[in-house]
Amino acid sequence: MPIEGLATQLRKGVIEYCVLAMLNEKPRYGGELVQLLSRNGGLLVSEGTIYPLLSRMRADGLVETEWRETAGGSPRRYYSLTRGGQQAVTDFHREWLRFRDTVDGIFGNQGGRRR
Amino acid sequence: MPIEGLATQLRKGVIEYCVLAMLNEKPRYGGELVQLLSRNGGLLVSEGTIYPLLSRMRADGLVETEWRETAGGSPRRYYSLTRGGQQAVTDFHREWLRFRDTVDGIFGNQGGRRR
DNA sequence: GAAGCAGACCTTGTATTGCAAGGCTCCTTG
DNA sequence: CAAGGAGCCTTGCAATACAAGGTCTGCTTC
Numbered sequence: 064m065p066i067e068g069l070a071t072q073l074r075k076g077v078i079e080y081c082v083l084a085m086l087n088e089k090p091r092y093g094g095e096l097v098q099l100l101s102r103n104g105g106l107l108v109s110e111g112t113i114y115p116l117l118s119r120m121r122a123d124g125l126v127e128t129e130w131r132e133t134a135g136g137s138p139r140r141y142y143s144l145t146r147g148g149q150q151a152v153t154d155f156h157r158e159w160l161r162f163r164d165t166v167d168g169i170f171g172n173q174g175g176r177r178r
Numbered sequence: 179m180p181i182e183g184l185a186t187q188l189r190k191g192v193i194e195y196c197v198l199a200m201l202n203e204k205p206r207y208g209g210e211l212v213q214l215l216s217r218n219g220g221l222l223v224s225e226g227t228i229y230p231l232l233s234r235m236r237a238d239g240l241v242e243t244e245w246r247e248t249a250g251g252s253p254r255r256y257y258s259l260t261r262g263g264q265q266a267v268t269d270f271h272r273e274w275l276r277f278r279d280t281v282d283g284i285f286g287n288q289g290g291r292r293r
Numbered sequence: 294g295a296a297g298c299a300g301a302c303c304t305t306g307t308a309t310t311g312c313a314a315g316g317c318t319c320c321t322t323g
Numbered sequence: 324c325a326a327g328g329a330g331c332c333t334t335g336c337a338a339t340a341c342a343a344g345g346t347c348t349g350c351t352t353c
Binding site: 076078079107109115119135 | 338339340341342343344347348349350
């Protein structure tokens, strides 16, 4: 439960908005998101996380999808942000900054900085 | 699900370590922790969160407890960190810094900073 | 051509965890 | 003796990350 479990719990509620932020740059497909998130600090490991998440966001109207053929292989479903999705990114970013500073403040009284 | 739900999901997995950090300063009791967390950026609202959490941490050997009488009122159960609890704070702090920079990096490509 | 393999998508079931609601005990106040 | 408040805790619910498993398609290998 200790070290590797730490990051697991931290991810909750953040992955969704990290995905939205990545889709804000350009449309991407599932496997691409898994790779990006895994490299960016080991945020994600499994596909079992990303696909239910993408379905949820589609149901909530945050993303829309489009099938694209590939040179050799299965077609991919590309996800892009709707207007509501862009708004969600903005809202979360503001909330994140506040939350981040709060936690930093609590741990700032720790050993990290002087009191 | 939108704005107020954002912070709810962010809290997951962080509250536990914020409580540990606050206990690292000095022993505190349940109601005191609720007040502190509610003031520090509205991290917590309900007692239904803090008491199951404290029980879990006691079962995991992160905290130990001691009853203290009060001037006029019910006795209070004070929680203080064990050696394992102090270690958990240190470990989480390191993990938090990494996680924080990761999320900042993802949203840094957004509108917040220059690219 | 048949068999296998790899990439892409999704579903199901489990564990964790924050929270609202409610209940219990003790003390003070009217 | 009732009413209220402070302190502690339990129960049931909802959200969500993840492992494991399953399908489909097209390329490669024999």
